Amino acid sequence: MKLLKLYAALLFIALVTQVGFAQQSGKVYTVGAMNEMGKNNFQTQVWLDTLPDKSHLFGIGPYDRMKGEIMVFNGKPFYASALEKGKSVVGQSWDIRSPFFVYANVSEWEAFELSGDITALEDIQNKVATIAQKNGYDTKEPFPFKIIGSFDSLTTHIVTPRSADVEGYREDFKQQVFLFNNSSGSLLGFYSEKHQGIFTSSKSYIHVHYLSSDQTFMGHLDKINTAVKALTLFLPVRPKSYKTGFRVNDTDFSKGRLGNIQKVELNDLAKLHGHLCDGLVVGHLALQEALLILYPDGIIDRTNTRIVSKPSPCLTDAAVYLTGGRYQYNSFYISEDFDGLFTVQRIDNGKTVVVRMNQGVKPESINLLGTKAIKGELNSCELEGLKAMEDDFSEKLLRTDPKTIFTVAELTDFEWNPLLKNDFVKTDILNKDARKCSQ
Ligand SMILES: [Zn+2]
Numbered sequence: 001m002k003l004l005k006l007y008a009a010l011l012f013i014a015l016v017t018q019v020g021f022a023q024q025s026g027k028v029y030t031v032g033a034m035n036e037m038g039k040n041n042f043q044t045q046v047w048l049d050t051l052p053d054k055s056h057l058f059g060i061g062p063y064d065r066m067k068g069e070i071m072v073f074n075g076k077p078f079y080a081s082a083l084e085k086g087k088s089v090v091g092q093s094w095d096i097r098s099p100f101f102v103y104a105n106v107s108e109w110e111a112f113e114l115s116g117d118i119t120a121l122e123d124i125q126n127k128v129a130t131i132a133q134k135n136g137y138d139t140k141e142p143f144p145f146k147i148i149g150s151f152d153s154l155t156t157h158i159v160t161p162r163s164a165d166v167e168g169y170r171e172d173f174k175q176q177v178f179l180f181n182n183s184s185g186s187l188l189g190f191y192s193e194k195h196q197g198i199f200t201s202s203k204s205y206i207h208v209h210y211l212s213s214d215q216t217f218m219g220h221l222d223k224i225n226t227a228v229k230a231l232t233l234f235l236p237v238r239p240k241s242y243k244t245g246f247r248v249n250d251t252d253f254s255k256g257r258l259g260n261i262q263k264v265e266l267n268d269l270a271k272l273h274g275h276l277c278d279g280l281v282v283g284h285l286a287l288q289e290a291l292l293i294l295y296p297d298g299i300i301d302r303t304n305t306r307i308v309s310k311p312s313p314c315l316t317d318a319a320v321y322l323t324g325g326r327y328q329y330n331s332f333y334i335s336e337d338f339d340g341l342f343t344v345q346r347i348d349n350g351k352t353v354v355v356r357m358n359q360g361v362k363p364e365s366i367n368l369l370g371t372k373a374i375k376g377e378l379n380s381c382e383l384e385g386l387k388a389m390e391d392d393f394s395e396k397l398l399r400t401d402p403k404t405i406f407t408v409a410e411l412t413d414f415e416w417n418p419l420l421k422n423d424f425v426k427t428d429i430l431n432k433d434a435r436k437c438s439q
Pocket residue numbers: 060061062069207208209220221
């Protein structure tokens with residue numbers, strides 16, 4: 001029995017880790033905080049080796065208990081120290097720790113032209129914000145950036161240990177300054193308007209580290225003065241977001257005529273359903289694909305549509321809400337006897353389609369854990385882990401071309417065969433009394 005439990009726990013950890021690999025490109029994560037580290041004698045808060053996804057990782061922070069600086073650049077972990085006067089050394093290892101660290105995985109960057117001179121860090125901040133805004137980035141959310149090329153003049157520092165119990169401590173030294181003229185390399189920065197004291201100083205929206213192109217020097221950028229002739233700014237390629245929502249056509253009052261056209265969004269559906277979950281996103285997107293084939297003009301006639309749904313609570317809510325189908329008017333029923341999520345019919349011309357989710361789209365781990373949750377086999381923390389996996393999956397669905405998620409096929413031999421059955425299990429309320437993970 002104990003062994004079984006251990007196996008279940010290991011399986012759970014394995015599944016969660018696996019999903020951890022699907023990080024959203026450019027999403028910024030933080031551990032620890034700049035304004036907290038002095039209060040607890042610069043104790044380290046993260047061991048970089050434990051970060052789940054090191055591919056295309058970019059990050060900055062102090063090295064260990066202020067032994068220097070860290071910059072992870074495209075999955076390469078650089079750390080620099082300046083423990084001896086006038087000297088600095090750079091190494092590479094994942095076996096390093098940091099009292100605060102800000103990082104993001106970015107697999108694709110987009111290049112932007114910089115213009116005008118840069119005479120201060122604020123110029124970098126302003127130019128990056130302006131270019132980001134102009135190109136549709138949400139500057140209210142944190143994001144990483146790179147500036148690569150040649151710099152006329154840079155002032156950098158590497159911090160040094162602050163207490164005698166840390167190797168390399170020298171009284172009255174907090175950092176060593178290093179100046180560069182006509183150097184070339186990469187600046188890695190993180191921009192945020194809401195992380196002052198966390199990973200930017202109280203007066204700035206950016207924190208920037210510099211890595212020389214020969215990788216022999218790395219440090220924190222304090223001052224800059226340069227023309228931008230030979231510099232390029234890079235921002236993470238933004239995840240595509242696909243349009244969701246329908247236009248629907250209904251009657252205009254209790255005895256009214258067709259022609260009341262309204263927009264129905266995913267959030268409206270979430271209110272009917274009770275929460276936004278991956279199943280609801282699947283149902284919404286699947287019906288979007290199916291209904292656009294029945295109504296090529298994009299306006300769904302909810303008085304002219306009937307639907308057969310699989311029994312999941314999410315899918316059935318999506319079905320009745322979006323199509324207007326109702327059992328009592330012979331326009332909705334539930335069946336498990338077909339291959340797909342929904343079968344949808346346009347009543348006036350009889351055209352019928354079935355929509356299926358493609359193999360391999362949904363992570364098998366979510367199904368496995370979902371089955372366990374239904375059997376009451378997940379504890380409260382495991383339930384929260386499952387929720388995080390489902391949320392990740394929802395986000396991924398909304399960033400993926402629905403044509404690659406679903407297949408819609410026309411049915412020529414479809415028979416409308418409404419069954420009334422009321423013993424399906426409403427699986428999304430089975431764990432309603434489970435405690436919070438932290439309790
Ligand atoms: Zn720094």
